Amino acid sequence: MHKFLIRSFVSSLVLLFTLTVAAVAKDVKAAFVYIGPTGDHGWTYQHDVGRKAVEAAGFKTTYVEGVPESADAERVLRQLANSGHDIIFTTSFGYMNPTNKVAKEFPNVKFEHATGYKREHPNVATYAARFYEGRTILGTIAGTMTKSNVIGYVASFPIPEVIRGINSFTLAAQKVNPNIKTKIVWAFTWYDPGKEAEAAKALIDQGADVIAQHTDSTAIVQMAEKAGVYAFGQASDMDKFAPKAVLTSVENNWGPYYVDRVKAVANGTWSQKDTWHGIGDGMVVISGLDSQMPSDLQAKVKKLQADLASGKVHSFTGPIYDQKGNLMVAEGKTADDGMLAGMMTYVKGVEGDIPK
Amino acid sequence: MIIDINFVGLIIASIMASAVPLILASCGELITERSGVLNLGVEGMMIIGAISGFALMTITGSLIIAVFGAMLAGVLISTIFAFLTQTLITNHVATGLALTIFGIGISAMIGKNFVGIPGKEFPVLFEGLKDTIPLLSPILFGHSIVFYFAFALPFITSYFLKKTKIGLIVRAVGDSPESASNQGINVRLVRYACILYGGAMCGLAGAYLSMIYTPQWIENMTGGRGWIALALVVFSTWNPIKILIGALIFGGLTIIQFHMQAIGVRIPVQFLTALPYIVTIIVLVVISRDSRKIRLSTPSSLGKSFHKDN
Numbered sequence: 001m002h003k004f005l006i007r008s009f010v011s012s013l014v015l016l017f018t019l020t021v022a023a024v025a026k027d028v029k030a031a032f033v034y035i036g037p038t039g040d041h042g043w044t045y046q047h048d049v050g051r052k053a054v055e056a057a058g059f060k061t062t063y064v065e066g067v068p069e070s071a072d073a074e075r076v077l078r079q080l081a082n083s084g085h086d087i088i089f090t091t092s093f094g095y096m097n098p099t100n101k102v103a104k105e106f107p108n109v110k111f112e113h114a115t116g117y118k119r120e121h122p123n124v125a126t127y128a129a130r131f132y133e134g135r136t137i138l139g140t141i142a143g144t145m146t147k148s149n150v151i152g153y154v155a156s157f158p159i160p161e162v163i164r165g166i167n168s169f170t171l172a173a174q175k176v177n178p179n180i181k182t183k184i185v186w187a188f189t190w191y192d193p194g195k196e197a198e199a200a201k202a203l204i205d206q207g208a209d210v211i212a213q214h215t216d217s218t219a220i221v222q223m224a225e226k227a228g229v230y231a232f233g234q235a236s237d238m239d240k241f242a243p244k245a246v247l248t249s250v251e252n253n254w255g256p257y258y259v260d261r262v263k264a265v266a267n268g269t270w271s272q273k274d275t276w277h278g279i280g281d282g283m284v285v286i287s288g289l290d291s292q293m294p295s296d297l298q299a300k301v302k303k304l305q306a307d308l309a310s311g312k313v314h315s316f317t318g319p320i321y322d323q324k325g326n327l328m329v330a331e332g333k334t335a336d337d338g339m340l341a342g343m344m345t346y347v348k349g350v351e352g353d354i355p356k
Numbered sequence: 357m358i359i360d361i362n363f364v365g366l367i368i369a370s371i372m373a374s375a376v377p378l379i380l381a382s383c384g385e386l387i388t389e390r391s392g393v394l395n396l397g398v399e400g401m402m403i404i405g406a407i408s409g410f411a412l413m414t415i416t417g418s419l420i421i422a423v424f425g426a427m428l429a430g431v432l433i434s435t436i437f438a439f440l441t442q443t444l445i446t447n448h449v450a451t452g453l454a455l456t457i458f459g460i461g462i463s464a465m466i467g468k469n470f471v472g473i474p475g476k477e478f479p480v481l482f483e484g485l486k487d488t489i490p491l492l493s494p495i496l497f498g499h500s501i502v503f504y505f506a507f508a509l510p511f512i513t514s515y516f517l518k519k520t521k522i523g524l525i526v527r528a529v530g531d532s533p534e535s536a537s538n539q540g541i542n543v544r545l546v547r548y549a550c551i552l553y554g555g556a557m558c559g560l561a562g563a564y565l566s567m568i569y570t571p572q573w574i575e576n577m578t579g580g581r582g583w584i585a586l587a588l589v590v591f592s593t594w595n596p597i598k599i600l601i602g603a604l605i606f607g608g609l610t611i612i613q614f615h616m617q618a619i620g621v622r623i624p625v626q627f628l629t630a631l632p633y634i635v636t637i638i639v640l641v642v643i644s645r646d647s648r649k650i651r652l653s654t655p656s657s658l659g660k661s662f663h664k665d666n
Binding site (some may be wrong): 039198208217236351355 | 367471571
């Protein structure tokens with residue numbers, strides 16, 4: 001009698017287990033790991049907008065926010081992989097090694113790492129956005145709209161992503177207005193409204209009448225609004241925070257990619273790849289153009305946007321010189337992705353040195 | 357380079373504006389500490405004030421309700437601290453740290469629905485006089501009421517502690533709660549009041565950030581200013597006027613280093629960024645090195661729990 005009970009108990013457990021596994025295999029579950037809070041209205045916020053798109057497409061999602069880029073990340077990833085998630089998006093550069101390490105332990109789980117370059121296992125893919133294309137557009141607008149010929153730029157940390165943005169912005173601005181100067185201030189933060197506002201104020205007090213930013217909060221556009229100068233939104237459409245100051249915004253649009261990849265898992269068509277999408281694929285989106293921009297500039301921007309999308313125009317087209325006058329990209333050539341990914345020198349026309 | 361005198365005025369005005377939250381929070385914490393209570397929850401109370409002010413402004417549309425609501429929120433959260441440390445006699449340091457962690461967490465939770473909403477414009481006073489006097493106009497005119505209050509507060513606090521009877525009682529409680537208690541002073545009541553006052557000022561400091569300085573809500577927006585305010589109290593040797601000096605130096609160097617970067621001064625940026633912290637500490641240590649005065653103004657029972665016998 002005892003044995004029978006145990007046997008039936010065990011067999012029902014096995015049955016239950018198979019049922020659960022079957023259920024998991026049917027509904028794809030996606031997980032997202034965030035570096036910051038979803039309430040930052042910047043980088044993480046935009047990834048979470050992407051997650052919601054996945055949810056809207058009918059998939060279950062989970063997210064963990066504020067995960068440090070340390071051993072904690074591995075722990076979180078293992079936990080997510082263990083709890084029946086089929087695809088895990090790790091949305092910060094510093095998750096690169098933890099992602100590859102945990103991916104080795106869970107060959108059946110797909111891992112997608114944002115902004116990294118290591119794909120050590122067949123179940124790791126990487127993806128990033130060509131934000132520098134957006135900055136080419138901003139530079140064109142800034143160079144045209146400035147009257148003082150001084151453009152302020154609030155930067156975060158000296159990494160290739162930020163340097164590439166400064167370069168692409170300055171090259172575009174110089175192209176329409178050779179007299180401009182780009183003044184750069186390093187805030188050494190991604191996200192501190194008070195500090196960002198102070199940095200912007202310093203640039204405005206020094207004569208900048210257009211402010212660009214590579215930090216996340218809306219404090220800079222609000223400061224520009226107060227001071228009566230122009231600015232651009234970062235990561236999301238910031239127009240409502242500063243309707244007069246914001247000429248346009250560059251939005252990070254992860255949703256379509258996320259939905260694609262989760263669907264690929266559901267269809268069994270997922271495979272490893274490296275994705276670097278720009279305006280053309282809709283990962284970088286230019287918000288509506290402000291009516292204060294003259295109509296010929298608006299037309300020019302729309303054309304540039306279309307040309308960047310089609311590949312007719314590249315943000316880094318030679319001849320490009322560095323600050324010392326050395327040739328970086330020869331005439332008629334464009335910078336290759338390897339050069340872009342490791343870009344750590346200013347182009348000619350940017351003032352100052354990159355902090356070491 | 358020609359230095360425009362109005363340009364200097366503008367810089368001084370932005371320095372003063374950046375010092376406001378530090379002055380408010382430090383002067384509040386100073387009263388708490390002078391009564392012998394060490395509340396490390398300044399950052400937590402500030403962030404609670406920031407979200408409460410912003411949320412109330414968005415919901416009610418009234419700036420007055422929002423500002424007072426933020427102060428009340430600071431009072432409420434510091435009541436938890438007061439109850440734990442004064443009634444249940446818990447450890448000040450641990451409770452204060454818990455308060456900060458609690459404040460950051462709960463503000464993020466409440467704040468979820470307020471991300472991405474622009475703030476309202478906060479009215480400024482004397483805007484019409486903004487262009488009347490060179491140099492001084494941008495400094496004196498066109499600021500919010502909280503700005504003027506913050507710059508009066510160190511003097512009010514100093515007067516309160518030195519010249520009023522209640523100020524004397526607060527100091528007595530902080531220096532020797534036993535003697536104060538023997539004199540018939542209700543030590544617990546005085547400390548409760550001082551903690552709650554500190555909470556109100558930290559709440560106001562937070563509201564200044566989310567409603568006036570950078571009108572928006574995002575998580576963790578106080579960005580460690582609560583810890584700087586705490587440090588200012590110690591390095592100023594519990595002197596409100598020195599708090600004012602310290603806050604201005606700190607705010608000043610933060611802004612001047614941005615200007616130096618923009619001008620293109622060839623000093624490593626990392627050094628410039630660290631400058632405010634280093635110089636503020638050095639200056640305050642130097643102006644406060646009179647050890648007799650430090651002994652006089654340091655609350656001797658700071659951070660120690662007081663058990664009443666009966």
